[in-house]
Amino acid sequence: MRMLVVEDEKDLNSVICSKLVKEGYNVDACYDGQAALDFIEMTEYDGVIMDIMIPHVNGMEVLKTIRANNQQVPVLFLTAKGETQDIVRGLDAGASDYMTKPFEFPEFLARLRVMLRTQGVVNENVIACGSLVVDMNNHKAVRDGRNIDLTVREYAILEYLARNRNIVVTREQIRANIWNIDDDVNSNVVDVYIRYLRRKIDDKYDDKIYVFLKSPDGDFIDGEMPDGCSGKFPYQSDIDVIGFNGAKYYILTRKAKVGLKTLENDNFVICAMVAVKDIKANYKVLWYRTYTVIGVVALFFILFAIGLKRLVAVPMKELNVAINRSGQNLDFTEKLRYDGPFLELDMITESNNNLYDRVQREFERQEEFNANVSHELRTPVAVMHAQCQLSREIAEKNNDHEMLESIAVFERQTTKMKGLIEQLLQMSILDKNNVNLSVEDVDLLDVVESVCDDAEYICKKNIQFCYNLVPTVVKVNMNLIVIVVSNLVxxxxxxxxxxxxxxxxxxxDSENCYISVRDEGRGISKEQKNRIFESFYRADTVRNTEGFGLGLSQVMKIAKHYGGTVQVDSEVGKGSKFTFIIPVDNG
Incomplete structure (x- = not known):
């Protein structure tokens, strides 16, 4: 069986693929959602194992696209998102199964076998029959946006008919599927309920729709047809116009079968007809009503906008500016203020301030948690790192290449975890109020030259470095400035x-010191620019690159620690310029 593994963590992707190959599966692998869609379009797979948090197109959107294209390949979500609502959302979207990381291979393989045994089983949740929509999740019917009030029995009959659309079902089939076997129900009861349904679905519409069934010989069997209508109506794929008794009708015909059996002559024809004059009359009425409503609504909104601008827009703009400033700087200590006459705006301001308090408390809890976890993780990471070194020596001595590859994976992940812990610890120190860091007179020129010399030496790309450095002495903690320059470069x-x-x-200059780094790379979009200083934020386009999304957040925290900021100028496709600014007198 051919499987597709979609996981952006390359080490985990490789491990899963290796295990599946050992189990006898034919496996393809990719690392982002767009590649997954391309693979599935080109190749027929027996199953897909996919993460949700993947670059370019997330796993949930990939699944929706697959199902929208009527591709019923089974999908197993294997993800770190383990909340109940995440699992429910994934299964409702059409996933065959859902597992959370970390996982055990025996359970994973067992679930995969069950999923493949049941492949092809798809449940329809919403059925559309023209303008009529039957929602089987919520047990309701809607026509042209209008809810249709149905009893439990009426809805059950309508759902059964919708499930068997384009198939002629008998009264006995309806009775057998809707009523209990012990209920004594004759065919007349079924007719009454069908009449109820027609009345509720059709009678509130001006145009009368005739639906009836004809035999292969043109004989009327059941339904309702216009007076004077007779003769055969052959099957045709498009809508046609016929006339009789001085009236014209649109007609649509479809072939039908009785039940699910194939008969010797199965050319029964289902016909649907509506008078042309009714359609045109409804169109004219709809046209006049639409433009009248548009005119009235437009006038109302013009008057409303004028009044709103004078009475509300100015204070709302001030509040919006303050909220955006707090969101961009992630500083929720500054309270919003509103002194106007509107109680509603005062309530909004108070609610935002309460929200600010809760967010600030959560930030403080998160910072405390990061600091505690980082300290506690140092020892086990040190043990893992030491064990990797010892294991590498043994593997090299035994010339065990497979073991060396496994050890290399552990070493990479351990190194990444060490870097993450050190960054979290540094950020937790900066987050503490009234923290005292040693300071000294530091020449920014010396720091920049030292960091850039190392960066040029280890750089694997063909990149030219240009410098415009002026001796600039400022009283700061040298380690923090090294972190700033290292991250930006x-x-x-x-x-x-x-x-x-x-x-x-x-x-x-007279007030500030600055360090600026400009590149000619991919640039940053406006949406990404608003979030790049958030901890752990990484855009979809850079998820496969090294790092944790903490570097720029750390730079901004250092700038704020000294009463400064970080400015960003960027254009997509042309590069970015980051400027670290702190006051000359930052004491």
């Missing part, structure tokens, strides 16, 4: 194209 290298240029400058 490493990001510039990471996102620069081959043959590009990285320009680094430093200097000062």
């Amino acid at each position: 490493s990001n510039a290298i990471k996102y620069s194209n081959e043959g590009g240029t990285v320009e680094v400058t430093c200097g000062s």
